[in-house]
Amino acid sequence: MNTSFSYRLRVLACDGCGAAVELPHGGGHGRCHRCGSPMVAPMRPETAVPRSPPMQEQVRMTHLRQQDGRPQMRPPGLEALVSPTGEIDAWKLGEARQVWGATRAHLRSQPSDLAAAERLVFLTMALSNAMAGSGDELGLRALYEGALEVLALPRHRQLMRGYLARNAARLGDLESAQAWLAGCDPGSDDLQTDSVYRITQAYIATATNDPPSVLRALGGSEVDVPIHDTMDPIAVVLRANAWERMGNVEVARGMLARFMTSQGGLGAAVESVAKVMPAHWQVCAQSLQGARMEHRRHVAKRAGSGAGAGWVLLLSGLAVAVVFLGGTISDPPDAGELATGPLLLGLLFAVGLPAGLGLLGLRMIRGAKRQKIIAESGLQGQARVLALNRTGTEINDVPVMRVDVEVSVAGRAPFRASTKKLMQPHEASMLIGREVPILWHPKYPDEVVLEV
Ligand SMILES: [Zn+2]
Structure with a gap:
């Protein structure tokens, strides 16, 4: 079987334009068929990941757990190309490809430049995310193998082989899948390296419809085995799917919903992970819809909490x-007092303050009701955060921020809307420029509910 990911082929990406070019294992000269750049490849290098020395399983698990909960950081030098969470804007894809090629060429002559290796890995992940589902299988293959051949660190190689x-x-192509995995390290105490192994095992077991093996690799629940944050969504989907295949749809639905709700914006990640798996696998076919509805109810409840x-x-x-009225009735003012200032001030206080508080309260109750309707029955979409500003209101010392976004909802041109959200200033600053999942209702077109 010669698929685009066949282990027997050697496919590298042109450093100039990224086009996939098949090259002989023994190396040699070639020419990119798309842009004409010359390609020189050495012999196909040995890219197997060295095995970690044996270690007590309990000690290894303790090490792995200590590394959990640390988000992937964008390496310095890629600020202008890739968002902190690894997205590349469509109009920067060409430039990102060029930088990928230049970084790869640099590593070929300087394999020990670790900062460049980190950049190549992050760029490879970001570019492959942008290409997922595009149908350019050979291009994707060339990206991974091109990176793999110039990367020296075990962690980086394991990521590419995974x-x-x-x-x-x-x-x-299960034969090739096993061959790529056979060159991976099954016993690393580095969390990312270990998670790649587990996820890949579980993925292959899903392809062969072997749910018990999926649960052996990933654990029966999200707390059994630590998984690197970047791979949490795929782990959750594969684990839930295994439960569903074994007839336990309720457990599957509960797991998916819990993840969507606890991880905020990652709810959408679960959906996109499931979407790029082959349709005939029917991943989480019976549990995903129920989980989505349960998650919506949570979002609606939270949105209505104001x-x-x-x-x-x-x-x-x-x-x-x-209180003021009570005080006035129990101790009525005499005629002399009526004409003086203090009472006037008191009156202002008795009328003005309750009216002010009452109006603010009413506005918040009405806003919360709108947010609840949007969350319950709105459409799902994406929004880019344009600006964040304090509204001046604070609740328990946490400022209420006005969040301005540009909304993309299927079937409509992008438009501006906003929402208000209780947020610490440092949380707010992290949102600027980011794409976040939102809910939007045509009844309140200027407003959205953030799913984060
Ligand atoms: Zn080319």
Whole structure:
């Protein structure tokens, strides 16, 4: 079987334009058929990952757990090309490809430049995310193998071989999937390296419809085995799918919903992970819809939670009025007092403060109700965060921020909308420029609910 991810082929990407070019294992000269750049390849290098020395399993697991919960950081030098979370804007794809090629060429002569290796790995991941589902299988293959051949660190090689193995399995080429995996390290105490091995094992077991092996690799629940943050969504989907295949749809649905809700914006990641798996695998076919609905109910509840604070304001307004009125009735002012300033001030206070608090409270209750409707029955979409500004309101010292976004919803041209959200200033600054999943309802076109 010679698929685009066949282990027997050698496919490298042209450093100039990224086109896939098949090259002989023994190396030699070639020419890119797309841009005409000359290509020189040495002999196909040995890219197997060296095995870690044997280690007590309990010690290894402790090491792995200590590394969990650390997000992948974008390496310095890629700020202008890739977002912190690894997305490349469509109009920068060409430039990103060029930088990928230049970094790869540099590593060929300077294999020990670790900073360049980190950049190549991050760029490879970002470019492959942008290419996923495009149908350019050979281009994807060339990207991974091109990177693999110039990377020296075990962690980096394992990452590339994992991609190659999973893509081979996705195309039904199980022999090649096993061959790529056979050159991986099964016993690393580096979390990313270990997670790649587990995810790839689980992926191949999913392709061969072997759910018990999936659960052996990933654990029966999300707390059994630590998984690197970048691979959490795929682990959750494969694990839930294994439970579903074994007849336990309820467990599968619960796991998916829990992940969508606890990880905020990653709810959408679960959906996109499931979408790029082969349709005939029917991954989470019975549990995903239910999980989505359960997650929506959570979002709606959270979106409606501002009503509570609104009622508190409204009621404190009323309380001030009652206390003042009560005081006035039990100790009525005499005629002399009526004409003096203090009472006038008191009156202002008794009317003005409750009215102010009450109006603010009512606005918050109405806003929360709108947000709840949008979250419950709105459409899903994406939005880019354009600006964040303090509204001046603070609740328990946390500022209410106004978030301006540009919304993309299927079937409509992009448009501006906004929302208000309680947020610490440092959380807010991380959102600027980011793409976030949102919910939007045509009934309130200027407003969105953030799913983060
Ligand atoms: Zn080319």
